[in-house]
Amino acid sequence: MRSPLFYVGDKHKLISQLKSYFPNNIKTYIEPFCGGGSSFLNISAKKYLLNDLDSHLINLHRFLCSQSKDTKTFFTTLFEIIESYNLSCSFLQKIPPKVLRETYKKTYFAKFNKENYHKLRSDFNKNKDDMNKLYVLLIYGFNRTLRFNSKGEFNLPVGNVDFNSNVFNALNNYFNFMQKHTNIEFYNCDFAVFLNTLELGQNDFIYLDPPYLISSSEYNKLWSEKEERKLYKILKELDVNGVKWGLSNLLTHKGKENKILSEFMKNYRIYEIKSNYISFNDNSIKRDSREVYISNVKN
Numbered sequence: 340m341r342s343p344l345f346y347v348g349d350k351h352k353l354i355s356q357l358k359s360y361f362p363n364n365i366k367t368y369i370e371p372f373c374g375g376g377s378s379f380l381n382i383s384a385k386k387y388l389l390n391d392l393d394s395h396l397i398n399l400h401r402f403l404c405s406q407s408k409d410t411k412t413f414f415t416t417l418f419e420i421i422e423s424y425n426l427s428c429s430f431l432q433k434i435p436p437k438v439l440r441e442t443y444k445k446t447y448f449a450k451f452n453k454e455n456y457h458k459l460r461s462d463f464n465k466n467k468d469d470m471n472k473l474y475v476l477l478i479y480g481f482n483r484t485l486r487f488n489s490k491g492e493f494n495l496p497v498g499n500v501d502f503n504s505n506v507f508n509a510l511n512n513y514f515n516f517m518q519k520h521t522n523i524e525f526y527n528c529d530f531a532v533f534l535n536t537l538e539l540g541q542n543d544f545i546y547l548d549p550p551y552l553i554s555s556s557e558y559n560k561l562w563s564e565k566e567e568r569k570l571y572k573i574l575k576e577l578d579v580n581g582v583k584w585g586l587s588n589l590l591t592h593k594g595k596e597n598k599i600l601s602e603f604m605k606n607y608r609i610y611e612i613k614s615n616y617i618s619f620n621d622n623s624i625k626r627d628s629r630e631v632y633i634s635n636v637k638n
């Protein structure tokens with residue numbers, strides 16, 4: 340299952356590999372860096388505690404979660420926005436005209452939607468509570484990233500994408516998950532604060548997918564060696580207290596090595612993850628990247 344937030348760096352392609360190392364019967368599943376949710380959507384548990392520092396992201400999760408109670412109204416509202424801003428919509432077979440498709444073979448969605456997307460973006464920035472509009476902006480935006488400037492305005496440029504059947508299916512999967520699992524809580528704080536508030540037992544499990552110290556991404560900006568060390572200190576303490584966890588990370592990338600990680604991981608189980616790690620900045624596949632999964636779970 341892929342999250343309808345189509346988050347950069349999401350785990351939907353790797354989750355089946357990772358899951359094989361997770362414990363079997365999870366009572367409470369915890370994610371301090373949940374991002375778009377492609378991990379938790381694929382995990383079966385009785386209860387979910389999900390956190391991320393990005394307040395816009397958590398607002399969107401809370402919004403979509405609430406919409407699972409009346410998906411018909413949600414889709415009607417969404418398609419009304421798409422229609423009223425005259426955006427293309429492949430899902431409803433409303434595609435850009437042939438002449439545009441032939442002239443701009445690879446960029447016709449962006450050419451067609453650009454002006455109206457800007458209008459929608461400026462309307463949203465006048466009333467930032469409209470989560471339906473924010474979701475449409477995300478779906479039509481470049482790399483589908485939640486990006487706000489220092490004034491708090493959404494500033495993502497138009498992307499060469501629109502609302503298609505992948506988006507529709509991802510939304511329905513998300514709604515089905517939320518209808519099936521009612522014990523889900525979203526938090527919006529720093530991972531250390533979040534982890535400190537929890538009281539965990541033997542059948543609980545924490546999966547961590549933090550920003551990677553040695554790669555670049557929009558959400559890596561606030562991550563430094565200080566956070567990296569703080570995270571490992573907490574994981575050590577959790578291990579001493581018998582709490583199960585698993586951590587994804589990048590050990591080497593573009594000639595760099597995460598030395599804090601290589602030192603930390605020696606004491607735990609280390610699994611190589613087969614991935615084509617894609618760098619956010621240049622979109623090229625880096626063959627020298629080593630992605631690992633570290634865990635204290637004895638399977």
Ligand SMILES: C[S@@+](CC[C@H](N)C(=O)[O-])C[C@H]1O[C@@H](n2cnc3c(N)ncnc32)[C@H](O)[C@@H]1O
Binds near residue numbers: 390530562
């Ligand atoms: C690699 S992404 C997680 C992707 C996620 N596994 C998915 O499948 O979408 C890392 C996440 O950590 C969040 N983050 C960054 N610093 C944080 C902090 N100090 N505390 C909690 N979350 C943080 C970012 O907002 C980002 O969503």
